[in-house]
Structure formats: structure tokens, C-alpha cells
Amino acid sequence: MKIFHETDSEEIRKPTIITLGIFDGLHLGHQLIMKKVVERAKSSNIVPTVVTFFPHPRAVLHPETAPPLLHTFDQKVEGMEFLGIEQIVVIPFTKEFAVTSAEEFTKKVLVEKLQAKEVYLGTGFAFGHGREGNIDKLKEFSQKYGFLADEAEEVQLHRHRISSTLIRQFIKEGRMSLARRMLGRFYGVEGVVIEGRKLASKLNFPTANLIPHNSVLPKDGVYVTLTLVDGIWRRSVTNVGVKPTVTGDNQRLVESHILNFNASLYNKTIRLRFLHRIRDERKFPSIDLLREQIGRDCERAKRYFQNRLVKKLIEFE
Numbered sequence: 391m392k393i394f395h396e397t398d399s400e401e402i403r404k405p406t407i408i409t410l411g412i413f414d415g416l417h418l419g420h421q422l423i424m425k426k427v428v429e430r431a432k433s434s435n436i437v438p439t440v441v442t443f444f445p446h447p448r449a450v451l452h453p454e455t456a457p458p459l460l461h462t463f464d465q466k467v468e469g470m471e472f473l474g475i476e477q478i479v480v481i482p483f484t485k486e487f488a489v490t491s492a493e494e495f496t497k498k499v500l501v502e503k504l505q506a507k508e509v510y511l512g513t514g515f516a517f518g519h520g521r522e523g524n525i526d527k528l529k530e531f532s533q534k535y536g537f538l539a540d541e542a543e544e545v546q547l548h549r550h551r552i553s554s555t556l557i558r559q560f561i562k563e564g565r566m567s568l569a570r571r572m573l574g575r576f577y578g579v580e581g582v583v584i585e586g587r588k589l590a591s592k593l594n595f596p597t598a599n600l601i602p603h604n605s606v607l608p609k610d611g612v613y614v615t616l617t618l619v620d621g622i623w624r625r626s627v628t629n630v631g632v633k634p635t636v637t638g639d640n641q642r643l644v645e646s647h648i649l650n651f652n653a654s655l656y657n658k659t660i661r662l663r664f665l666h667r668i669r670d671e672r673k674f675p676s677i678d679l680l681r682e683q684i685g686r687d688c689e690r691a692k693r694y695f696q697n698r699l700v701k702k703l704i705e706f707e
Contacts, residue, residue, distance in 0.1 A: 392477040393467060397503040403477060405505035406439040407431045409542075411515050413442060414554045415460035416469040418574045423510050423542035428474035436507055440475050441500070443483040450483050458605035460554060460561075465580070465604075479504065492518025496531045508538040513551070547572055564609035564667045576616070576663035576703075579604040579644065583655040586645070593681045595688070597629075597645045598655045602662075607644065612668040614691045616704070617648050618661040623704075625649045627684075627691045628662060631671035649688065665703075666694055 394402055409427045413420045424440070431438035444463065449456035461469070470478060481487070481499070495518055500506040509528060517523040525541040532539035545552045552572045560569040561577055569577050581600035598617070610631035617626040628646040646662060668687055674680040694700060 391467065391471040391475070393480065394477065395480045395482065397479060397481070397499055402479065402504065403437040403439075405507050406437050406477075407434065407508045407510075408439050408441050408500060408504065408506045409510045409512075410441045410500075410517060411512050412446060412554075413440070413466060413470070414446070414457070415557050415573060416466060416473075417545075417552050417554065417557060417572050418547075419512060419542070419545040419552045421473060421574060422545055423512055424470065424473045424475055426542065427508075427510055430508055431476075434507065437477060438475050439504065440470055440478045441481065441504070442478065443481045445483055447483050447488070450485060451488060457555065457558065460557065460577075460604070460606050462580075462603050489519050492516075492523025492527055493531055494518075495523065496528070497535060501535045501537065506537050508540070510539075511541050513541060513544045558606055561606055561608050564611055564613075566608060566613070566664045566667055570665075576665055577608070578661055578663040579607065580659060580661040581644070582657060582659050585656055586643075593677065593684060595647045595681070595684050596652055597647045598660060599643055599645050600660065602644055607642070608664055608667070610642075610671045612671065612687050613664045614666040614668060614694045615646060616663040616665065617646050618663075619648070619651070619655065619658070623663075624651055625691065625695055626662070627668070627687050628664070629671060634671070634673035647684070647688070649691065665700070 392401065392403070407427050407430050409423050411420070428438045446456055446459065467478060500509060509532070511525050511528060525539070528539040547568075550556060557569050557572050560566075560572070566577060579602040581602040583598045583600050586597070586599040608630055611629070613628045613630065615626045615628040616623045617628075618624075626646045626648045628644060630642070630644050632640045632642055633645065644662065646660075668690055674683065
């Protein structure tokens with residue numbers, strides 16, 4: 391996988407078959423269009439390429455309404471590589487760049503610099519000044535400059551078009567099953583384990599505490615999770631929230647208790663996948679009652695992992 395943060399690099403492989411977009415979350419709709427690009431590229435012996443923008447255009451033009459991103463850039467790149475994309479061209483998005491017309495971008499970047507033979511857009515995606523570059527405009531440009539242009543078919547779940555916006559909503563509501571079905575996988579976050587107050591070990595349930603790199607977290611509460619440690623996915627129970635029974639600083643953390651595991655993870659980067667919501671976070675009258683509840687949470691998680699359908703999902707992941 392090659393990543394280019396400029397379009398003048400001599401190392402960019404050409405000609406290309408391109409999909410153009412933001413691709414936050416790499417949900418099933420994004421996956422469909424990338425699979426098409428990869429398949430078309432293989433049949434033509436052309437390089438399957440993603441052209442994307444960073445930072446998010448709304449973060450530059452309308453920061454007050456910019457969406458929190460589901461994935462870090464590195465996570466997105468990893469997912470694209472898994473899907474078979476061979477190179478990514480990242481266009482630095484600035485206010486100066488934002489005035490570039492759709493035709494100028496098409497001509498100078500897609501045609502002249504990347505030698506695009508085919509360009510695919512996701513449903514509803516638009517580019518160029520004032521979002522003028524919709525699929526109809528792109529097809530006009532394709533006839534003028536000699537490439538094929540098309541729009542990926544819409545992917546729906548329960549009659550709703552799959553979108554990053556809807557997935558963010560489901561995650562923030564703690565509806566992890568719906569988020570998983572739109573993403574095509576369990577939603578995950580990653581971060582470096584920090585040293586906490588060591589209160590969880592006194593509860594007989596040691597935890598790994600992390601401040602995630604990801605901007606979108608599930609609704610505060612307790613979840614059945616998988617935790618990736620040194621290349622192994624381990625079963626775990628995770629609390630998202632402020633731990634009101636034992637702290638009073640209102641710092642929102644992710645705290646994961648890995649079942650049957652007690653090694654130190656300080657300063658290690660770990661990944662979490664959220665499988666199922668157990669309950670809301672709440673304040674308990676005493677540490678003893680909290681300890682009892684954590685024990686029940688762990689038992690519920692163990693039963694969840696014994697479910698035949700859950701086992702199949704985990705194996706598929």
C-alpha cells in the first residue's frame with residue numbers, strides 16, 4: 391500500500407481506476423464501491439486507487455458542524471488495504487483548495503496527474519466548489535476527457551441507506567448490533583493503556599484504562615467486548631464513562647476488564663471491539679455493591695460468548 395499526500399509524486403502508479411470520497415467508517419456501502427474498483431482494476435491490469443481528502447472538508451469550512459470521525463486515518467488506511475486498494479492519494483483540504491471547481495479538479499488531478507480510466511462515486515457524494523461535482527457532472531466530464539464514470543449502487547438496511555451519519559447515531563445510542571450490521575464488522579476503538587488509580591484491582595477486577603484515539607464512543611455503559619493484546623483477541627467486559635462510584639473527576643474513559651488475564655498492559659496500544667451492551671453506567675451506594683455488579687456483568691459476558699451465533703460472528707471477524 392502506497393500513500394501519497396501530494397499529486398506530483400513520480401512514484402504514483404498510473405493509469406488508475408479511482409473511487410473518490412471521504413470513506414469514514416468504511417461501511418458496507420464503501421466496501422461495495424472499493425470491491426468494484428479492485429475487481430475492475432484486476433481485469434484491466436490498472437492500479438486500484440482511492441482519492442480522499444484530509445482533514446474532513448466540513449472541519450475546514452464549517453468546523454462547528456464537522457462530524458466526529460469513526461476511524462483514525464491509520465485505521466481507515468488499514469481497512470482499505472485489506473479490501474485490496476493499492477494506493478491512496480490524500481488531497482490536503484484547505485480553504486484555498488475549496489474554491490477549486492469540479493471540472494478543474496477532474497482535469498488536473500484525476501485525468502492529467504492520475505490518468506484515471508474509470509472513476510466511481512458513492513451515492514450522493516459530490517466534490518468541487520459548492521459541491522457541484524455530482525455524478526451527472528462527472529459523467530459530463532468523462533465524455534469530455536475520455537474516462538468512464540459511474541455511481542455505486544445504494545446499500546440499505548431496514549430501508550435506511552447505510553451512511554456514516556447513521557452509524558455514528560447508532561453507536562452513540564449504544565445500539566452496537568445495528569452499527570455492526572452497517573459496518574460489516576464490530577465497531578472498534580484503540581488507544582494506549584494509561585495508569586489509573588488501581589481501584590479496579592482492589593475490586594478484584596483489574597482493568598486496562600485507555601483514552602481512545604477514536605472520536606466516536608458508544609453511549610456510557612457496560613459492554614461485552616473483545617480486546618486485542620499482543621495479536622490475540624481476548625474476551626472482556628468494558629465500561630465507557632466516568633466511573634461515578636469510585637471517581638469524581640468526570641473524565642470519560644474506556645476501562646476494560648479482560649477475562650482470565652492479569653498481566654500489566656501499561657503503555658501498550660490495545661484495540662477494543664464492542665459486541666453487546668449489558669447495561670447503563672450508574673453510581674452504586676458502596677464499593678461492595680459495585681463489586682457484586684461487576685461479577686454479574688462478567689457472568690453475563692461469559693454467557694454471551696457461549697451463544698452459537700455469537701461464536702460464528704467472532705470466527706467470521
